[in-house]
Amino acid sequence: GSAVTQDSSDSGSIVLSAFQQQKEVMLKNSYSDHFIGLNKYDTFIGEESVAAGERLELSDSPTWIIDPIDGTVNFVHRFPFVAISIAFAVNKQTEFGIVYSCVEDKLYCAQRGGGAFLNGEPLHASGQEDISRCLVVTEIGAERDDLALSTMTSNIFRLLKLPVHGVRALGTAAVDMCQVATGGADAYYHIGMHCWDIAASALIVQEAGGVVMDTDGSQFDMMSRKVIAASSSAVANRIAQVVQAFPCRRDDED
Ligand code: IPD
Numbered sequence: 605g606s607a608v609t610q611d612s613s614d615s616g617s618i619v620l621s622a623f624q625q626q627k628e629v630m631l632k633n634s635y636s637d638h639f640i641g642l643n644k645y646d647t648f649i650g651e652e653s654v655a656a657g658e659r660l661e662l663s664d665s666p667t668w669i670i671d672p673i674d675g676t677v678n679f680v681h682r683f684p685f686v687a688i689s690i691a692f693a694v695n696k697q698t699e700f701g702i703v704y705s706c707v708e709d710k711l712y713c714a715q716r717g718g719g720a721f722l723n724g725e726p727l728h729a730s731g732q733e734d735i736s737r738c739l740v741v742t743e744i745g746a747e748r749d750d751l752a753l754s755t756m757t758s759n760i761f762r763l764l765k766l767p768v769h770g771v772r773a774l775g776t777a778a779v780d781m782c783q784v785a786t787g788g789a790d791a792y793y794h795i796g797m798h799c800w801d802i803a804a805s806a807l808i809v810q811e812a813g814g815v816v817m818d819t820d821g822s823q824f825d826m827m828s829r830k831v832i833a834a835s836s837s838a839v840a841n842r843i844a845q846v847v848q849a850f851p852c853r854r855d856d857e858d
Contacts, residue, residue, distance in 0.1 A: 617706075620707065647665045669690075671687075673687075674687045674689050674776045674800075687779050688702075689702070697716070727808070729790075738790035738791050741784070743775070743796075766842075780805075791834040793843050
Protein backbone atom coordinates (compact mmCIF):
# COMPACT_ATOMS: atom_id res chain seq x y z
CA GLY A 605 0.00 0.00 0.00
CA SER A 606 0.96 3.62 0.37
CA ALA A 607 3.25 2.95 3.37
CA VAL A 608 5.40 0.60 1.28
CA THR A 609 5.40 3.08 -1.60
CA GLN A 610 6.53 5.84 0.76
CA ASP A 611 9.28 3.58 2.16
CA SER A 612 10.60 2.76 -1.30
CA SER A 613 10.62 6.43 -2.25
CA ASP A 614 12.56 7.33 0.96
CA SER A 615 15.01 4.51 0.23
CA GLY A 616 15.22 5.88 -3.31
CA SER A 617 16.50 9.24 -2.09
CA ILE A 618 19.16 7.47 0.01
CA VAL A 619 20.29 5.47 -3.03
CA LEU A 620 20.16 8.56 -5.25
CA SER A 621 22.34 10.66 -2.96
CA ALA A 622 24.88 7.81 -2.72
CA PHE A 623 24.66 7.34 -6.50
CA GLN A 624 25.77 10.94 -7.06
CA GLN A 625 28.97 10.52 -5.06
CA GLN A 626 32.21 9.29 -6.58
CA LYS A 627 33.02 5.79 -5.30
CA GLU A 628 35.95 3.42 -4.97
CA VAL A 629 34.25 0.06 -4.53
CA MET A 630 35.77 -3.40 -4.42
CA LEU A 631 32.90 -5.36 -2.84
CA LYS A 632 29.14 -4.88 -2.81
CA ASN A 633 28.19 -5.20 0.84
CA SER A 634 27.48 -1.94 2.56
CA TYR A 635 24.10 -0.59 1.50
CA SER A 636 21.87 -3.24 3.08
CA ASP A 637 20.90 -1.54 6.33
CA HIS A 638 18.10 0.46 4.77
CA PHE A 639 15.83 -2.49 4.00
CA ILE A 640 15.96 -4.40 7.27
CA GLY A 641 13.29 -4.25 9.97
CA LEU A 642 9.96 -4.36 8.18
CA ASN A 643 8.01 -7.13 9.96
CA LYS A 644 9.54 -9.60 12.37
CA TYR A 645 6.94 -12.26 11.50
CA ASP A 646 7.90 -12.39 7.82
CA THR A 647 10.78 -14.16 6.09
CA PHE A 648 13.31 -12.14 4.11
CA ILE A 649 15.25 -13.03 1.00
CA GLY A 650 17.67 -10.30 0.11
CA GLU A 651 20.85 -10.14 -1.91
CA GLU A 652 22.89 -8.83 1.01
CA SER A 653 21.58 -11.32 3.59
CA VAL A 654 22.37 -14.21 1.22
CA ALA A 655 25.83 -12.75 0.63
CA ALA A 656 26.20 -12.76 4.43
CA GLY A 657 25.69 -16.54 4.44
CA GLU A 658 21.96 -17.05 5.08
CA ARG A 659 20.36 -20.05 3.35
CA LEU A 660 17.97 -19.06 0.61
CA GLU A 661 14.63 -20.81 0.58
CA LEU A 662 11.25 -19.72 -0.75
CA SER A 663 8.68 -21.32 1.56
CA ASP A 664 4.92 -20.82 1.88
CA SER A 665 5.51 -18.23 4.62
CA PRO A 666 4.99 -14.55 3.83
CA THR A 667 8.31 -13.56 2.28
CA TRP A 668 9.88 -10.24 1.32
CA ILE A 669 12.25 -10.60 -1.64
CA ILE A 670 14.41 -7.51 -1.76
CA ASP A 671 17.26 -6.07 -3.76
CA PRO A 672 18.23 -2.71 -2.24
CA ILE A 673 20.38 -1.86 -5.27
CA ASP A 674 19.80 -3.58 -8.57
CA GLY A 675 22.36 -2.37 -11.06
CA THR A 676 25.37 -2.32 -8.76
CA VAL A 677 27.90 -1.81 -11.52
CA ASN A 678 25.82 1.09 -12.85
CA PHE A 679 25.66 2.50 -9.31
CA VAL A 680 29.45 2.40 -8.97
CA HIS A 681 29.98 4.06 -12.35
CA ARG A 682 27.05 6.48 -12.07
CA PHE A 683 25.44 5.00 -15.19
CA PRO A 684 21.90 6.24 -14.63
CA PHE A 685 19.85 3.04 -14.23
CA VAL A 686 19.71 1.84 -10.64
CA ALA A 687 16.68 0.39 -8.90
CA ILE A 688 15.27 -0.84 -5.64
CA SER A 689 13.24 -4.01 -6.07
CA ILE A 690 10.75 -5.22 -3.45
CA ALA A 691 8.42 -8.18 -3.83
CA PHE A 692 6.14 -9.85 -1.32
CA ALA A 693 5.18 -13.50 -1.77
CA VAL A 694 2.78 -15.79 0.10
CA ASN A 695 2.51 -19.51 -0.66
CA LYS A 696 5.36 -18.95 -3.15
CA GLN A 697 3.14 -16.59 -5.14
CA THR A 698 4.09 -12.94 -5.54
CA GLU A 699 1.30 -10.74 -4.20
CA PHE A 700 2.79 -7.36 -5.03
CA GLY A 701 5.95 -5.97 -6.51
CA ILE A 702 7.60 -2.57 -6.60
CA VAL A 703 10.54 -1.44 -8.70
CA TYR A 704 11.78 2.09 -8.10
CA SER A 705 14.19 3.36 -10.76
CA CYS A 706 15.89 5.94 -8.56
CA VAL A 707 17.63 8.24 -11.06
CA GLU A 708 14.67 8.34 -13.43
CA ASP A 709 12.27 8.73 -10.49
CA LYS A 710 10.04 6.03 -11.97
CA LEU A 711 7.97 3.90 -9.62
CA TYR A 712 6.66 0.68 -11.15
CA CYS A 713 4.24 -1.36 -9.09
CA ALA A 714 1.76 -4.19 -9.39
CA GLN A 715 -0.59 -6.13 -7.18
CA ARG A 716 -1.69 -9.61 -8.20
CA GLY A 717 -5.00 -9.23 -10.02
CA GLY A 718 -4.88 -5.45 -9.67
CA GLY A 719 -2.92 -4.33 -12.73
CA ALA A 720 0.48 -2.69 -13.13
CA PHE A 721 1.30 1.02 -12.89
CA LEU A 722 4.12 3.45 -13.60
CA ASN A 723 3.95 6.56 -11.42
CA GLY A 724 0.25 5.85 -11.01
CA GLU A 725 -0.54 5.38 -14.73
CA PRO A 726 -1.69 1.94 -15.94
CA LEU A 727 0.89 -0.13 -17.84
CA HIS A 728 0.24 -2.29 -20.89
CA ALA A 729 2.69 -4.59 -22.66
CA SER A 730 2.86 -4.08 -26.42
CA GLY A 731 0.99 -7.27 -27.36
CA GLN A 732 3.47 -7.74 -30.24
CA GLU A 733 3.37 -11.29 -31.62
CA ASP A 734 5.86 -11.02 -34.48
CA ILE A 735 9.42 -11.66 -33.30
CA SER A 736 10.88 -9.82 -36.31
CA ARG A 737 9.24 -6.61 -35.05
CA CYS A 738 10.54 -6.93 -31.51
CA LEU A 739 12.95 -4.83 -29.51
CA VAL A 740 14.57 -7.28 -27.11
CA VAL A 741 16.32 -6.46 -23.83
CA THR A 742 18.87 -8.72 -22.20
CA GLU A 743 21.92 -8.45 -19.95
CA ILE A 744 25.58 -9.20 -20.49
CA GLY A 745 25.61 -10.54 -16.91
CA ALA A 746 28.43 -10.94 -14.43
CA GLU A 747 29.76 -14.35 -15.51
CA ARG A 748 33.14 -14.32 -17.25
CA ASP A 749 33.87 -18.02 -17.79
CA ASP A 750 34.21 -19.13 -21.41
CA LEU A 751 31.02 -21.20 -21.56
CA ALA A 752 28.84 -18.44 -20.07
CA LEU A 753 30.38 -15.79 -22.33
CA SER A 754 30.12 -17.85 -25.52
CA THR A 755 26.53 -18.88 -24.73
CA MET A 756 25.52 -15.31 -23.93
CA THR A 757 27.09 -13.87 -27.10
CA SER A 758 25.74 -16.62 -29.34
CA ASN A 759 22.24 -16.05 -27.93
CA ILE A 760 22.49 -12.39 -28.95
CA PHE A 761 23.88 -13.43 -32.36
CA ARG A 762 21.00 -15.84 -33.01
CA LEU A 763 18.36 -13.32 -31.98
CA LEU A 764 19.85 -10.63 -34.21
CA LYS A 765 19.86 -13.10 -37.11
CA LEU A 766 16.14 -13.95 -36.73
CA PRO A 767 16.08 -10.90 -37.09
CA VAL A 768 14.73 -8.82 -34.24
CA HIS A 769 14.69 -5.01 -34.46
CA GLY A 770 17.43 -4.62 -31.86
CA VAL A 771 18.93 -5.80 -28.60
CA ARG A 772 19.44 -3.52 -25.58
CA ALA A 773 20.90 -3.82 -22.06
CA LEU A 774 20.38 -1.23 -19.30
CA GLY A 775 22.42 -2.93 -16.55
CA THR A 776 19.57 -3.67 -14.15
CA ALA A 777 17.42 -6.73 -14.61
CA ALA A 778 14.54 -5.16 -12.67
CA VAL A 779 14.34 -2.07 -14.89
CA ASP A 780 15.01 -4.09 -18.08
CA MET A 781 12.04 -6.26 -17.36
CA CYS A 782 9.78 -3.31 -16.56
CA GLN A 783 10.41 -2.05 -20.11
CA VAL A 784 8.35 -5.01 -21.34
CA ALA A 785 5.53 -3.90 -19.05
CA THR A 786 5.61 -0.39 -20.56
CA GLY A 787 5.57 -1.66 -24.17
CA GLY A 788 8.88 0.17 -24.78
CA ALA A 789 10.46 -3.26 -25.27
CA ASP A 790 8.68 -6.37 -26.51
CA ALA A 791 10.76 -8.99 -24.75
CA TYR A 792 13.46 -9.60 -22.20
CA TYR A 793 15.48 -12.72 -21.50
CA HIS A 794 18.28 -13.32 -19.04
CA ILE A 795 20.25 -16.23 -17.65
CA GLY A 796 22.21 -15.85 -14.41
CA MET A 797 20.29 -13.17 -12.51
CA HIS A 798 18.82 -13.93 -9.07
CA CYS A 799 15.30 -14.06 -7.64
CA TRP A 800 15.64 -10.68 -5.92
CA ASP A 801 16.47 -9.03 -9.27
CA ILE A 802 13.25 -10.12 -10.97
CA ALA A 803 10.61 -11.19 -8.41
CA ALA A 804 8.86 -7.80 -8.46
CA SER A 805 9.24 -7.07 -12.17
CA ALA A 806 7.89 -10.51 -13.15
CA LEU A 807 4.57 -9.63 -11.52
CA ILE A 808 4.67 -6.15 -13.07
CA VAL A 809 5.03 -7.71 -16.55
CA GLN A 810 2.23 -10.22 -15.94
CA GLU A 811 -0.12 -7.56 -14.59
CA ALA A 812 0.64 -5.41 -17.65
CA GLY A 813 -0.63 -8.26 -19.84
CA GLY A 814 2.74 -9.80 -20.67
CA VAL A 815 3.93 -13.35 -20.10
CA VAL A 816 6.87 -14.74 -18.15
CA MET A 817 8.40 -18.17 -18.54
CA ASP A 818 11.64 -20.06 -18.10
CA THR A 819 14.15 -19.82 -20.97
CA ASP A 820 13.50 -23.52 -21.70
CA GLY A 821 9.80 -22.74 -22.27
CA SER A 822 8.63 -24.23 -18.98
CA GLN A 823 6.72 -22.42 -16.23
CA PHE A 824 8.39 -19.38 -14.69
CA ASP A 825 10.38 -20.27 -11.58
CA MET A 826 11.97 -17.28 -9.84
CA MET A 827 14.63 -19.57 -8.32
CA SER A 828 15.83 -21.04 -11.63
CA ARG A 829 17.93 -17.97 -12.60
CA LYS A 830 16.47 -18.07 -16.13
CA VAL A 831 13.66 -15.92 -17.42
CA ILE A 832 11.87 -14.73 -20.53
CA ALA A 833 9.38 -11.88 -20.23
CA ALA A 834 7.47 -11.00 -23.36
CA SER A 835 4.60 -9.11 -24.91
CA SER A 836 2.91 -12.36 -25.99
CA SER A 837 3.22 -16.13 -25.67
CA ALA A 838 4.19 -16.30 -29.35
CA VAL A 839 7.21 -14.06 -28.81
CA ALA A 840 8.19 -15.78 -25.54
CA ASN A 841 8.06 -19.22 -27.18
CA ARG A 842 10.07 -18.05 -30.19
CA ILE A 843 12.81 -16.74 -27.89
CA ALA A 844 12.74 -20.00 -25.89
CA GLN A 845 13.43 -21.87 -29.15
CA VAL A 846 16.48 -19.73 -29.87
CA VAL A 847 18.29 -19.11 -26.58
CA GLN A 848 20.45 -21.67 -24.83
CA ALA A 849 21.30 -21.67 -21.14
CA PHE A 850 24.70 -22.12 -19.57
CA PRO A 851 24.72 -24.03 -16.28
CA CYS A 852 24.15 -21.94 -13.14
CA ARG A 853 23.18 -23.06 -9.66
CA ARG A 854 19.57 -22.47 -8.67
CA ASP A 855 19.08 -19.79 -6.03
CA ASP A 856 17.69 -22.38 -3.59
CA GLU A 857 20.39 -24.99 -4.20
CA ASP A 858 22.50 -25.88 -1.16
C1 IPD B 1 22.53 -7.66 -11.40
C2 IPD B 1 21.93 -6.75 -12.43
C3 IPD B 1 22.55 -7.05 -13.77
C4 IPD B 1 22.40 -8.50 -14.15
C5 IPD B 1 22.92 -9.42 -13.07
C6 IPD B 1 22.25 -9.08 -11.76
P1 IPD B 1 22.81 -6.58 -8.97
O1 IPD B 1 21.99 -7.39 -10.13
O2 IPD B 1 20.53 -6.92 -12.48
O3 IPD B 1 21.91 -6.28 -14.75
O4 IPD B 1 23.09 -8.75 -15.35
O5 IPD B 1 22.67 -10.78 -13.42
O6 IPD B 1 22.69 -9.97 -10.75
O7 IPD B 1 23.99 -7.45 -8.61
O8 IPD B 1 23.23 -5.28 -9.53
O9 IPD B 1 21.81 -6.50 -7.87
